[in-house]
Amino acid sequence: xxxxxxxxxxxxxxxxxxxxxxxxxxxxxxxxxxxxxxxxxxxxxxxxxxxxxxxxxxxxxxxxxxxxxxxxxxxxxxxxxxxxxxxxxxxxxxxxxxxxxxxxxxxxxxxxxxxxxxxxxxxxxxxxxxxxxxxxxxxxxxxxxxxxxxxxxxxxxxxxxxxxxxxxxxxxxxxxxxxxxxxxxxxxxxxxxxxxxxxxxxxxxxxxxxxxxxxxxxxxxxxxxxxxxxxxxxxxxxxxxxxxxxxxxxxxxxxxxxxxxxxxxxxxxxxxxxxxxxxx
Amino acid sequence: xxxxxxxxxxxxxxxxxxxxxxxxxxxxxxxxxxxxxxxxxxxxxxxxxxxxxxxxxxxxxxxxxxxxxxxxxxxxxxxxxxxxxxxxxxxxxxxxxxxxxxxxxxxxxxxxxxxxxxxxxxxxxxxxxxxxxxxxxxxxxxxxxxxxxxxxxxxxxxxxxxxxxxxxxxxxxxxxxxxxxxxxx
Numbered sequence: 072x073x074x075x076x077x078x079x080x081x082x083x084x085x086x087x088x089x090x091x092x093x094x095x096x097x098x099x100x101x102x103x104x105x106x107x108x109x110x111x112x113x114x115x116x117x118x119x120x121x122x123x124x125x126x127x128x129x130x131x132x133x134x135x136x137x138x139x140x141x142x143x144x145x146x147x148x149x150x151x152x153x154x155x156x157x158x159x160x161x162x163x164x165x166x167x168x169x170x171x172x173x174x175x176x177x178x179x180x181x182x183x184x185x186x187x188x189x190x191x192x193x194x195x196x197x198x199x200x201x202x203x204x205x206x207x208x209x210x211x212x213x214x215x216x217x218x219x220x221x222x223x224x225x226x227x228x229x230x231x232x233x234x235x236x237x238x239x240x241x242x243x244x245x246x247x248x249x250x251x252x253x254x255x256x257x258x259x260x261x262x263x264x265x266x267x268x269x270x271x272x273x274x275x276x277x278x279x280x281x282x283x284x285x286x287x288x289x290x291x292x293x294x295x296x297x298x299x300x301x302x303x304x305x306x307x308x309x310x311x312x313x314x315x316x317x318x319x320x321x322x323x324x325x326x327x328x329x330x331x332x333x334x335x336x337x338x339x340x341x342x343x344x345x346x347x348x349x350x351x
Numbered sequence: 352x353x354x355x356x357x358x359x360x361x362x363x364x365x366x367x368x369x370x371x372x373x374x375x376x377x378x379x380x381x382x383x384x385x386x387x388x389x390x391x392x393x394x395x396x397x398x399x400x401x402x403x404x405x406x407x408x409x410x411x412x413x414x415x416x417x418x419x420x421x422x423x424x425x426x427x428x429x430x431x432x433x434x435x436x437x438x439x440x441x442x443x444x445x446x447x448x449x450x451x452x453x454x455x456x457x458x459x460x461x462x463x464x465x466x467x468x469x470x471x472x473x474x475x476x477x478x479x480x481x482x483x484x485x486x487x488x489x490x491x492x493x494x495x496x497x498x499x500x501x502x503x504x505x506x507x508x509x510x511x512x513x514x515x516x517x518x519x520x521x522x523x524x525x526x527x528x529x530x531x532x533x534x535x536x
Contacts, residue, residue, distance in 0.1 A: 099440030
């Protein structure tokens, strides 16, 4: 202990130097935009790299559990497949024109598969980081979907990574409708639960019930119409009493989200160029 | 009382060569900071050289000063310069490193025949040869750190080296002329 004090007494100026240099460099990075931008982008690449490395390790360690889950899921799906095939044999029901048209439309969408490498949970404004960036064709404002339905919208893109504003972010606002009806509203998140969101502005003459399906409306060019968002859990009155406010159980479980697809919307550029022609 | 004498001038005030008073150090601090932010910050000779005369203040402090005091003074000086040049942290971080290494530089360039006593760096105590080498050492150290922090990269190595070289040259010239003025009787 006395050695420690001796050391401190002898080299206390080094400690002071480190403290003052830290203050200076903090000022430098905080108030000088160029140095700040270099630091932040550099640091963020490092952070994303570490996150990715950790994810790889995590996936490897949990391979056994994942394998077991997959086997169970596979067995369940095969059973379900059998049952459905049987049901189809008896019903001989043909799919409707709309469904077939939608399936045909979805063929044209180019999907960019991506992994979630960083996922904030439980905070007011959550963000996701994907391991695909502009080098793989991801651009800002592309839609992101997962196995459970809508995930979010790409916000920022770097070469190898992209930042997504998920549904569970209060800035997120995705246009959606009730399946089979034309009434649409905006999906908002109230910050309370990772599994719930709300849809506002549904007119009172709409016929809504619990367990009705909510899907994307296609009114924005981000998502094609008809992508699953969630199910109605409860029908409430909105604050002004003029419309319904729906509580939605989200299809996507954000706390276990790993594999997602980015929708490279082919007609977004075409729509944008049309809008720019209007403004000319 | 010195302030009231008719022959008072800024130069006489700054001039005690062997043992500068606290007051003269304060005066140097103000003069150098003001000169830096009002004049020198706007000089970009050939687009590269910027004189950093505030280094002179760190250079002329006596060798007996505590290292922590040297660091604090360097930080305050750098902070004030930064404040007026709207480059927070740039000069102060470079100046801190310079102040940390000043005792080493001083030991390297100090005249060998002197005793163990206090050394107040100036041409009176060190002669022109030693003092010039000391000035070049400190200035080169500071400009190198300063421009490394300013560019924050090694991409434009030629520009960086040109910046460092020309600024060192200009700063050394200015500091040596200050030294000449200070010791002119």
